Amino acid sequence: AQTVTQSQPEMSVQEAETVTLSCTYDTSENNYYLFWYKQPPSRQMILVIRQEAYKQQNATENRFSVNFQKAAKSFSLKISDSQLGDTAMYFCAFLNTGTASKLTFGTGTRLQVTL
Amino acid sequence: KAGVTQTPRYLIKTRGQQVTLSCSPISGHRSVSWYQQTPGQGLQFLFEYFSETQRNKGNFPGRFSGRQFSNSRSEMNVSTLELGDSALYLCASSFAGGRTNEKLFFGSGTQLSVL
Numbered sequence: 063a064q065t066v067t068q069s070q071p072e073m074s075v076q077e078a079e080t081v082t083l084s085c086t087y088d089t090s091e092n093n094y095y096l097f098w099y100k101q102p103p104s105r106q107m108i109l110v111i112r113q114e115a116y117k118q119q120n121a122t123e124n125r126f127s128v129n130f131q132k133a134a135k136s137f138s139l140k141i142s143d144s145q146l147g148d149t150a151m152y153f154c155a156f157l158n159t160g161t162a163s164k165l166t167f168g169t170g171t172r173l174q175v176t177l
Numbered sequence: 178k179a180g181v182t183q184t185p186r187y188l189i190k191t192r193g194q195q196v197t198l199s200c201s202p203i204s205g206h207r208s209v210s211w212y213q214q215t216p217g218q219g220l221q222f223l224f225e226y227f228s229e230t231q232r233n234k235g236n237f238p239g240r241f242s243g244r245q246f247s248n249s250r251s252e253m254n255v256s257t258l259e260l261g262d263s264a265l266y267l268c269a270s271s272f273a274g275g276r277t278n279e280k281l282f283f284g285s286g287t288q289l290s291v292l
Contacts, residue, residue, distance in 0.1 A: 099283075105265060107283035153220065163210040163271065163281065164233050167220035 064089045064156045068168035075144045076176055082129075083139045083171045085154030095157040096130065097165070098139045102150040110152070113137065141173075149175045179204065181270050181284035189290045195256040198287045202249050202270030208232075209251035210281070211243060214265040223266075226251050227273075255289075263291045 065088045075081035087096070098110040113121045113130050120128050125145075129138045141148055154168040182201040190196050202209050210225035210233070222235040226245035243253040249270075255262055265288050269281040 104285060105267075105288075106285040107267060107269070109280055112280075163208055163225040163269070164222045164235070165212075165220075165281070166222070169219050 064091070064094075064158065064166045066154050066156050066166050066168040068154055068171050070171045071169070072172045072174070074174045074176060075141075077144055077146060079144055080140060080142045081144055081173065083141075083152050083154075083173065085137045085139070085168055087135050087137065087154070087156050089135070089156065089158070091158050091160070093159045095159065096128075096137045097155040097157065098126070098128070098137075099153045099155055099167075100148075100150045101153065101170075107153070111139065144175045146175050146177075149173060181268060181282050183266075183268055183284035183287050185287060186285065187288045187290075189292060190258050191292050192258055192260060194258050195254060196258060196289060197252050197254050198266055198289070200251045200253075200268035200270075200284060202251070202268075203282055206270040206272050206282075207249055208271045208273060209245060209249065210269050211251070211253050212267045212269070213237075214267060214286070215261075215263070220267075223253065258291045260291050262289065264289055 067086045094115045096113045099107045100110050101107050111121050111123045111126045125142045127140045151170045153170045155165045184199045208227045211223040212220050214220045225233040229245045240256045245251045265286045267286045269283045271281050
């Protein structure tokens with residue numbers, strides 16, 4: 063079974079600054095995906111970024127990028143030029159390609175972006 | 178294209194009752210998966226339906242059940258409600274259920290309160 067650990071329950075960052083959210087996972091699988099989801103007060107889970115385990119290159123999506131360290135089983139999210147709209151819960155998630163749609167989530171990090 | 182629609186948004190029930198939640202996936206999507214979100218347990222996978230068949234199941238008691246109709250709409254049912262069933266129930270849809278490099282799209286959830 064997989065486990066996903068987010069060790070930072072809450073974080074705060076000033077607008078326009080950069081923040082990094084941490085995530086570690088444990089698995090014996092070789093083929094998997096990793097995701098960061100954002101859950102604003104509207105409660106809808108929104109995909110921020112995803113990483114295929116077989117790709118060495120770190121994924122980037124505009125202001126969002128990841129640092130994927132497969133050997134260390136680490137998958138951190140960097141948000142650059144933070145905006146007030148980035149305020150939300152952020153969840154790291156793991157998907158084993160053999161058990162489609164069965165995401166394993168971390169406990170989340172509450173990010174507050176301040177003026 | 179309309180997103181994933183979950184109804185109702187809020188629901189209040191008493192212990193012992195049963196409840197049915199509905200999820201309409203994005204048009205063309207054939208996979209619907211369900212998740213339970215609580216402050217204590219976080220996000221946990223309930224089950225996934227693909228083309229009217231349950232393809233994957235999480236570790237929940239038999240009181241939790243679901244089904245999928247020919248139009249891909251899905252319902253989940255919880256019988257003999259317990260206080261601990263109070264949670265946000267999220268559904269997610271995708272075309273093939275995450276077996277390929279595709280996204281899961283989440284709805285805004287149904288907030289169930291059991292009194």
